[in-house]
Amino acid sequence: MPVPEGKVRKIRDITSExxxxxxxxxxxQKLVFDLLxxxxxxxQRRFFWILLRALNAHSKDSPKAMKLARLLxxxxxxxxxxxxxxxxxxxxGIMAGGGE
Amino acid sequence: MDEPLRFTGNWFIDAxxxxxxxxxxxxxxxxxxxxxxxxxxxxxxxxxxYFPFAYLFxxxxxxxxxxxxxxxxxEVFKLKEKRExxxxxxxxxxxxxxxxxxxxxxxKIEKSILKTKKKLKGIETKLQKATKKIEVTKEEFIRxxxxxxxxxxxxxxxxxEDSTNDFQNVxxxxxxxxxxxxxxxxxxxRNFFLYNPKKDLGTSYKYLFWLLKEDREKLRKIKKGKEPxxxxxxxxxxxxxxxxxxxxxxxxxxxxxxxxxxxxxxxQSMPPYIVFLSFSNAFQYVVGSYVMIYIPNLETxxxxxxxxxxxxxxxxxxxxxxFRMTWSAxxxxxxxxxxxxxxxxxxxxxxxxxxxxxxxxxEYIGIPKLHASILLDDTIRDALNTSIRIGDSWKxxxxxxxxxxxxxxLVQMHLWTAIKAGFxxxxxxxxxxxxxxxxxxxxxxxxxxxxxxFESPDRVVQDVREFYERMNLxxxxxxxxxxxxxxxxxxxxxxxxxxxxxxxxxxxxxxxLTQAKEKETVKYLTSYLINRILLNDLAWEDFALAxxxxxxxxxxxxxxxxxSSED
Numbered sequence: 269m270p271v272p273e274g275k276v277r278k279i280r281d282i283t284s285e286x287x288x289x290x291x292x293x294x295x296x297q298k299l300v301f302d303l304l305x306x307x308x309x310x311x312q313r314r315f316f317w318i319l320l321r322a323l324n325a326h327s328k329d330s331p332k333a334m335k336l337a338r339l340l341x342x343x344x345x346x347x348x349x350x351x352x353x354x355x356x357x358x359x360x361g362i363m364a365g366g367g368e
Numbered sequence: 369m370d371e372p373l374r375f376t377g378n379w380f381i382d383a384x385x386x387x388x389x390x391x392x393x394x395x396x397x398x399x400x401x402x403x404x405x406x407x408x409x410x411x412x413x414x415x416x417x418y419f420p421f422a423y424l425f426x427x428x429x430x431x432x433x434x435x436x437x438x439x440x441x442x443e444v445f446k447l448k449e450k451r452e453x454x455x456x457x458x459x460x461x462x463x464x465x466x467x468x469x470x471x472x473x474x475x476k477i478e479k480s481i482l483k484t485k486k487k488l489k490g491i492e493t494k495l496q497k498a499t500k501k502i503e504v505t506k507e508e509f510i511r512x513x514x515x516x517x518x519x520x521x522x523x524x525x526x527x528x529e530d531s532t533n534d535f536q537n538v539x540x541x542x543x544x545x546x547x548x549x550x551x552x553x554x555x556x557x558r559n560f561f562l563y564n565p566k567k568d569l570g571t572s573y574k575y576l577f578w579l580l581k582e583d584r585e586k587l588r589k590i591k592k593g594k595e596p597x598x599x600x601x602x603x604x605x606x607x608x609x610x611x612x613x614x615x616x617x618x619x620x621x622x623x624x625x626x627x628x629x630x631x632x633x634x635x636q637s638m639p640p641y642i643v644f645l646s647f648s649n650a651f652q653y654v655v656g657s658y659v660m661i662y663i664p665n666l667e668t669x670x671x672x673x674x675x676x677x678x679x680x681x682x683x684x685x686x687x688x689x690x691f692r693m694t695w696s697a698x699x700x701x702x703x704x705x706x707x708x709x710x711x712x713x714x715x716x717x718x719x720x721x722x723x724x725x726x727x728x729x730x731e732y733i734g735i736p737k738l739h740a741s742i743l744l745d746d747t748i749r750d751a752l753n754t755s756i757r758i759g760d761s762w763k764x765x766x767x768x769x770x771x772x773x774x775x776x777x778l779v780q781m782h783l784w785t786a787i788k789a790g791f792x793x794x795x796x797x798x799x800x801x802x803x804x805x806x807x808x809x810x811x812x813x814x815x816x817x818x819x820x821x822f823e824s825p826d827r828v829v830q831d832v833r834e835f836y837e838r839m840n841l842x843x844x845x846x847x848x849x850x851x852x853x854x855x856x857x858x859x860x861x862x863x864x865x866x867x868x869x870x871x872x873x874x875x876x877x878x879x880x881l882t883q884a885k886e887k888e889t890v891k892y893l894t895s896y897l898i899n900r901i902l903l904n905d906l907a908w909e910d911f912a913l914a915x916x917x918x919x920x921x922x923x924x925x926x927x928x929x930x931x932s933s934e935d
Contacts, residue, residue: 273903280898293887300882308875356874356902363881364894 271343271350276357279343282336283361290326300359307355310348315355316340372407373400375666376633379715380609382669383660384643385635387650388419389670394649395422395430396517400670411637416531417524420576423645424546424569425516431552433509440502447495454491458484512547519545534586535574543570555722556648558605560598561591580639582627599641601626606644608727651717654680654693661694662715672701691767699753699766702744714740735770738811738828742804743770745829751800756782756793765801774808775801776910780865783913783920787858795843798917803835806907839911842896843918849889850880854919861919865912873912874901 290296299322306315320337327333346354373389375382392398396418398406406414461484465477523541530538546569553563562572571590578586579599587596598605602625627640634640651658652673661676663669676697683693694716720729735743743749743766752769755762758781768778779798786792807828847854857880864872874897881890900911 276903277898297882301879304875304879304882307871310871352871352874353902356878357898359878360894360898360902363878364891365887 271346271354275339275343276353279336279339279354280357280361280364282332282339283358284364286327286330286333286336287322287362288365290322296362300362303355303359303362307352307359310351312344312346312351315351316344319358371404371666372411372635373404373638373666374635375664375669376635377664378633379662379664379717381630381633381643382662382664382666383650383717384647385638385666386660386669386673387646387648388642389666390673391422391426391646391649392418395425395513400667413524413528415637415639415642416577416580417528418520419642420573420580421516421520421524421545423576424549424551424572425513426649427554428549428551429509429512429516429546431554432548432550433505435552436505437502437509440498440505443498444495444502447491447498451488451491451495454484454488458488516546531577535570535577539570542573543568545569545573554648556606556608558608560605576645580641582639582641599627602641602644607647608722609647651719652677652680657718657720659694660717661698662717664713668701672697675701691770692764695766695770699743699749736772738808739770739772741826741828742807742832745832748800748804748829748832751797752804754793754797756797757785757789757791758782759785765797769801769804775805776913779805779917780913783916784862786920787862792917792921795840795917795921799836799839799843799914800832802910802914802917803832803839806835806910807832809907809910812906835911838896838900839914839917842893842900842911843914843921845889845893845896845918846915847918847921849884849886849893850919851885853883854880856880858916858919861912861916865909865916868909870901870908870912877915 287296287299291299299318302318303315306312306318319340323333323337340354343350343354373385375385389400389403392403392414393400403414406418458481461477461481465474465481468474468477519541523538523545527535527538527542530536535542549569551563551566551572553560557563561567561575567575575587575590578590582599584596584600587599588594603610630640630643634643650660650673652660654676659676661669661672663672676694679693679697698714714735716731716733718729718731718733719727722728749766752765754766755764756778758778763778763782765775765778768775779801782793782798792798810831811828850857857876860876861873864870864876877897881893884890896911901908904911
């Protein structure tokens with residue numbers, strides 16, 4: 269079953285809160301680049317590996333990060349079109365920069 | 369006030385009514401208002417007096433005038449072309465004369481110049497004669513028409529009164545009513561009594577009078593004992609849109625409608641045969657086709673068709689397309705009358721020609737309600753009422769929209785041309801085209817079984833406007849975020865769009881945006897990218913192309929208030 273739009277938006281919002289402000293500008297730029305390359309290659313394993321590593325490094329104990337991990341766990345594994353939606357919403361979440 | 373003349377809702381019958389109005393205007397110069405007034409005051413005189421004479425005048429003297437006038441005008445046109453070509457030859461010869469070195473050659477050219485000058489003089493004289501002929505043809509016609517109008521005005525009461533004597537006492541008046549009377553067979557009639565063979569004016573009027581009165585006895589008498597047939601049940605004899613029950617007995621299981629049955633549908637006291645005799649007058653000849661714009665309301669229908677006529681006359685000689693001309697007339701009338709109902713119930717009836725009394729290439733074109741409501745919005749219509757360049761040709765966006773063609777490919781091809789040629793149409797036009805296209809794609813999606821059947825037309829227009837606003841802000845933001853660097857991404861983004869590859873488009877764009885200097889603007893764009901592109905499977909390409917409009921258009925940046933988020 270395709271991932272509902274509401275869930276995709278939720279993933280984007282939580283990612284934004286969890287990863288939008290972490291590290292330096294350069295770190296986030298590098299992270300986005302790596303994620304985009306994984307999406308381009310349609311490599312789900314690599315995408316989640318990069319993402320989870322970033323989560324583990326910066327927001328291990330935050331309840332929001334746990335919520336995001338749980339949400340991703342529910343949707344995984346994804347079809348190609350759903351992966352496109354979920355992965356870009358994560359990237360866009362990071363780029364949106366998080367609300368304070 | 370209840371007007372005596374009104375439409376019935378059946379396009380075929382209404383075409384006859386409109387033709388009747390047009391015919392009376394053509395011959396007597398009455399507009400719809402005047403005709404309604406006369407019908408209120410003296411219906412009998414109009415229907416059985418003015419009308420049959422108008423019909424006979426139109427298909428004899430008026431027809432001859434049109435034929436002579438067109439011939440004379442064509443002659444002038446040809447002579448003018450010939451004159452231009454001779455002038456060109458003369459110029460070339462004179463140039464040659466200047467550069468020639470040999471004496472024999474010089475003499476030869478001189479001789480040719482003299483010959484061409486003589487030819488030119490001859491053409492000039494012929495041209496004067498032909499131009500004069502146009503004037504004379506017009507003058508003669510106006511003289512005959514005025515004399516006809518005067519006779520009719522003066523003697524019509526007398527003529528109609530004498531119907532009790534079968535017009536025995538007014539034979540002389542009738543036979544002199546139309547100067548130079550010579551019936552010309554209309555294309556849409558076949559073996560109609562009047563033309564088979566041609567009758568004199570007295571017999572013609574008498575026949576039409578009793579035909580309109582539906583007096584079988586009198587008709588039989590005029591037809592020398594032959595039983596009236598199509599006079600009772602009009603068929604292809606009088607109109608090619610009707611079938612012939614003799615030729616095609618299996619077309620319908622019943623006979624065609626009789627005049628008696630028609631009477632019940634028509635406006636009160638209107639003789640049914642008027643519809644058949646005037647039908648062809650509802651159509652106008654525009655660039656290779658006969659066209660009628662039909663709307664089930666007499667006043668608007670008359671207004672639009674009259675406007676079309678003015679357009680045709682004012683653009684004579686110019687090669688405007690049929691489509692552009694008819695729709696210009698429709699749109700102009702709409703702007704003035706604001707008649708939503710009319711547009712939503714509008715049809716174009718069009719045929720190429722009538723050959724051997726058979727119709728060629730008949731087309732009935734309607735306009736969907738959704739398109740109508742979009743077209744009625746001034747802002748959207750203005751934006752689409754533009755031609756955009758695609759390669760070496762131009763496309764009128766409104767035409768493509770009305771033909772229900774998708775606008776996205778046109779904007780895409782235009783942008784491609786613009787990238788190469790460096791000239792873009794206004795972003796307002798392009799974005800509205802994309803917004804409309806996106807809305808139409810959304811509408812095409814099958815809705816839920818128990819969902820609302822129709823979306824309110826106002827809602828559709830609102831959505832298009834909202835789409836436009838979103839696209840416009842995103843366009844400004846993307847061009848602000850990437851600045852001059854943005855130009856570098858045009859080709860790869862364009863290529864991704866051409867391959868319908870959303871993944872590639874997003875990837876390239878996001879990589880570009882990570883390097884953008886204006887980080888704040890990127891924030892605003894992320895909502896657009898997720899809502900309009902990522903989560904919009906139906907119309908993501910329209911919203912994506914809108915961003916390219918920004919990059920190709922380049923220079924215009926958002927002001928301080930230009931940024932917006934969708935959340």
